[in-house]
Amino acid sequence: MIVADWNDVASSKAKQKADExxxxxxxxxxxxxxxxxxxxxxxxxAGVSGFNLNQARRLCEKYDMPFYFTxxxxxxxxxxxxxxxxxxxxxxxxxxxxxxxxxxxDIPWEDLRFPVVTKPVDGSSSSGVFICKDPEQLEKRATxxxxxxxxxxxxVEEFVEGDEFTAHYTIHKGKATLSCVDNRYPVAIHxxxxxxxxxGRIFPSLFLDDxxxxxxxxxxxxxxxxxxxxxxLFIQGLFDGERFAIFxxxxxxxxxxxxxxxxKVNGVxxxxxxxxxxxxxxxxxxxxxxxxxxxxxCCGVVSFVARGGVVGAIEGLEDAVARTKSVIEYESRYPVxxxxxxxxxxxxxxxxxxxxxxxxxxxxxxxxxxxxxxxAFDSNGNDMVVKMDPRRVYGIE
Numbered sequence: 001m002i003v004a005d006w007n008d009v010a011s012s013k014a015k016q017k018a019d020e021x022x023x024x025x026x027x028x029x030x031x032x033x034x035x036x037x038x039x040x041x042x043x044x045x046a047g048v049s050g051f052n053l054n055q056a057r058r059l060c061e062k063y064d065m066p067f068y069f070t071x072x073x074x075x076x077x078x079x080x081x082x083x084x085x086x087x088x089x090x091x092x093x094x095x096x097x098x099x100x101x102x103x104x105x106d107i108p109w110e111d112l113r114f115p116v117v118t119k120p121v122d123g124s125s126s127s128g129v130f131i132c133k134d135p136e137q138l139e140k141r142a143t144x145x146x147x148x149x150x151x152x153x154x155x156v157e158e159f160v161e162g163d164e165f166t167a168h169y170t171i172h173k174g175k176a177t178l179s180c181v182d183n184r185y186p187v188a189i190h191x192x193x194x195x196x197x198x199x200g201r202i203f204p205s206l207f208l209d210d211x212x213x214x215x216x217x218x219x220x221x222x223x224x225x226x227x228x229x230x231x232x233l234f235i236q237g238l239f240d241g242e243r244f245a246i247f248x249x250x251x252x253x254x255x256x257x258x259x260x261x262x263x264k265v266n267g268v269x270x271x272x273x274x275x276x277x278x279x280x281x282x283x284x285x286x287x288x289x290x291x292x293x294x295x296x297x298c299c300g301v302v303s304f305v306a307r308g309g310v311v312g313a314i315e316g317l318e319d320a321v322a323r324t325k326s327v328i329e330y331e332s333r334y335p336v337x338x339x340x341x342x343x344x345x346x347x348x349x350x351x352x353x354x355x356x357x358x359x360x361x362x363x364x365x366x367x368x369x370x371x372x373x374x375x376a377f378d379s380n381g382n383d384m385v386v387k388m389d390p391r392r393v394y395g396i397e
Contacts (some may be wrong), residue, residue: 163395180262
């Protein structure tokens with residue numbers, strides 16, 4: 001296995017496991033082509049980065065290798081405007097769409113019911129998502145979003161309140177199966193109408209039954225209707241106790257990578273499916289093994305969300321992980337001496353624990369233990385992380 005990117009080996013787990021690690025930027029398409037030709041590469045794949053996935057797709061198209069999506073499929077799902085059109089076509093519940101376009105002047109101001117949400121149609125990592133309470137705020141934020149969008153376009157939509165969630169679908173031989181649904185527990189780093197950041201994602205969702213009754217059939221039609229043979233697709237949405245509103249999707253795994261515990265709990269792993277497909281070998285995947293209820297287990301991706309600043313110390317991490325048997329993996333993204341940006345995006349995720357518990361009670365206990373035994377301080381000795389309140393696993397805010 002050859003891994004190519006601009007990261008050094010010390011900061012790249014993929015390169016540490018590779019047979020060969022090369023310092024080739026994924027943005028250097030000509031050099032990547034040279035690598036494919038010189039090394040007789042038999043398959044190409046990338047992780048969750050949209051840019052890297054599309055570079056891999058371009059290479060596969062150039063060298064007639066299999067890849068799980070086309071450019072048109074990617075645009076249809078990953079642009080907010082394109083996905084909104086798919087939701088309407090296949091009957092997936094979604095927020096009311098007021099405007100999709102590239103001009104603040106063309107927003108139908110007389111039709112708006114505030115608050116509303118504005119965001120770039122092609123944004124990522126929660127960048128540029130703003131809740132606007134009045135026309136003045138919307139004009140300012142929409143103008144910003146046009147500048148943030150690579151295509152200069154925005155979407156203005158109904159603001160929906162409720163509990164957040166993410167669902168993953170695995171597609172095999174053209175048929176889609178629901179793999180998992182979580183509850184997303186947000187925190188805000190700054191005051192005001194800012195984008196929240198997930199301090200925890202707990203599976204299965206507390207409203208999984210409602211989701212399956214109200215959304216799953218339409219989402220299955222959508223996944224199968226875009227022409228994928230093999231693949232994975234995630235959606236994000238809100239549930240207000242009665243109504244679901246799906247507002248975003250990705251033709252890839254979400255960054256929390258739930259395949260890490262799905263593999264151990266259900267014995268199926270959509271990442272293996274994608275890699276098998278990229279190598280052109282028979283895909284080893286049993287859709288009948290999918291169980292979004294996780295056989296009664298409670299799984300989670302629990303994070304410490306960092307305020308901006310220079311990391312001065314991380315204390316107790318390795319020892320606490322060793323003592324918490326439910327933690328199957330963990331990530332520490334910002335080493336001592338590095339700088340955490342002062343923002344409201346997923347770049348604030350500093351430490352992540354991937355957990356498999358026998359019950360929600362165990363999940364709550366283990367989160368409480370990690371909270372009490374792992375700490376992170378900035379260079380001035382101040383606590384720099386927000387931790388998950390363990391009571392939230394029961395739906396308590």
